[in-house]
Amino acid sequence: MAVSNYMSGIFGNSPVKPMQVHMEKVHDCVSLLIPFFEAVVAEDWGKVEKNQQKISTLENEADTLKKELRLNLPKGLFMQVSRSDLLEILTIQDSVANKAKDVAGLILGRKMVLPKAIANDYQKLVQRCVDASDQAKVTINELDELVETGFRGSEVKLVQKMIKKLDKIEADTDKIQRKIRSKLFEIETDMPPLEVMFLYKVIESTGDVADQAQRVGSRLQLLLAR
């Protein structure tokens, strides 16, 4: 008798779990920035390259997940969050990993050395960026609970608190960035100009990781505001 059945067909593939899996992958990728920068500070280029490759692999995997999820969200799907909102959040999630890959690629490509004066602060910045992506992951992990409660009530408050914390972490990274820039400014005349230019660029790119992570939260907030 029947093997295929229509009752099971009416339930579309829920996008929630894949969204969370994707964010997890993104965070795995971003958190590799910590060992990566440890190796950069130690100027162990073999290790730097190995970590860069790992970051690149994870970013590719996240890309694949993103594509799969996009293909599994046909227009005939009836969801309580709009399809375009979900896809936008997904794109932003993905860009967090992209930024991490950019930073790693730039540093390895130019074999950039961090000046001693900023190395310590830089590692703090990287740590905070990873924190931001971690907080974004924790927030996205609440998506299934949000679905359960129909995006209402105490769960919304909880998620809003998480988003606030994410904003705070991002503000932290801005502060650290300013500190690094002013320190770099003091020593920039003693350094090769090209090197300095790229250092400024890489600082900005690193900050972008936290910026994008924050955007994941802000976009989610738009879903909650009705």
Add this chain to the structure above:
Amino acid sequence: MNIIIENASLFLILAGFFGLFMAWGIGANDVANAMATSVGSKALTIKHAIIIAAVFEFSGAVLAGGEVTKTIRKGIIDAGGLAATPELLVYGMLAALLAAGCWLLIASSKGWPVSTTHSIIGAIVGFAIVGIGMHAVNWGKVGFIVASWVVSPLLAGVVAFSIFRSVQKLILDTENPFENAKKYVPIYIFMAGFMISLVTLVKGLKHVGLETTTMENYSYAVVVGLIIMAIGKYFINRIQFDQSLNKDFHYASVEKVFGVLMIVTACAMAFAHGSNDVANAVGPVAAVVSIVHNDGAIGQKSVLPIWVLLIGGAGIVIGLMMYGHKVMATVGRKITELTPSRGFAAELAAATTVVMASGTGLPISTTHTLVGAVLGVGMARGMAALNLTVIRNIFMSWIITLPAGGILAIIFFFTLKGIFG
């Protein structure tokens, strides 16, 4: 008239056999739809689901199926003009049974979403138009039935929406969902128990030979509801708040409380399904039996013999045992989206609608009603994703099922007529 008296036992055997065949088809496939939501939400294992289905489908058919059987037996065809040729009605009913059974078998093996109700109505109307004439069909009644097919999913959707919103408001959206679940879930259990027992008392027990007054009905229903609630409460109180479960999904413990409720609504669903869909299978059997017993006189008042309902119940159970578990396993594995809190809302709404329809004698589609209820939960923002294309196909399919059942019935009707002369 002679034809009927000559072939009395042959007609009875054929009717019984075809009825069993159709009930078997329902048990093998249709029941799985009604029960798969419970299996998918992991509130029940497949083995338990089969046992519950067998017991409650059977009791639903026997206790509350009488009204729908009556509608199928004599509500659709206006038998007034058939007094001289009652054998036509016998051929027709046999043909309708065979047609609906075959159509179910074909559709199920292809995975088409068809409704048992729609196929049997289509078959009966089909043979009546061609075999007897347009005037033979009680169009008022048929129009009413078709209207109920549109209304029942809508009604179930609205009820499911309200139930799920109340669950969100009272339990899920609160600071302490676990405590609130323990507090409010027994009330839902009471509602389910009360509703099912009330319909059974009002509509069902007459067939078993018990007469009760309205007041008695309500008080008995309250008592039954309270008993079921007490049993449910006992099991709920044994559930511990499991901290380790809550790491990934905050509502894991809450859902366990709903799991108890889901078992009750699964019983309700099986009961409702039995009361409506089984009646579809045995309605034509009952018609044949009534004609044969009265030696060809149509429209005689006759009690529905209990063995006719028993055939329906038995057919379902056999179908379930042979194929139902496989279907249930496949469907259940795929429906992971229905957590107990959502599944119960859909099941309770669908069961309520179907049982009420059964009580008023309206044959409606359980599957369509359940789909309507699931949509209702989705509307309450309680479902992550629903596939609208599939839902559209399900509702489209009943338009195709009507002529399909009709044409098959016409073929079988003339075959039978040819054989018996």
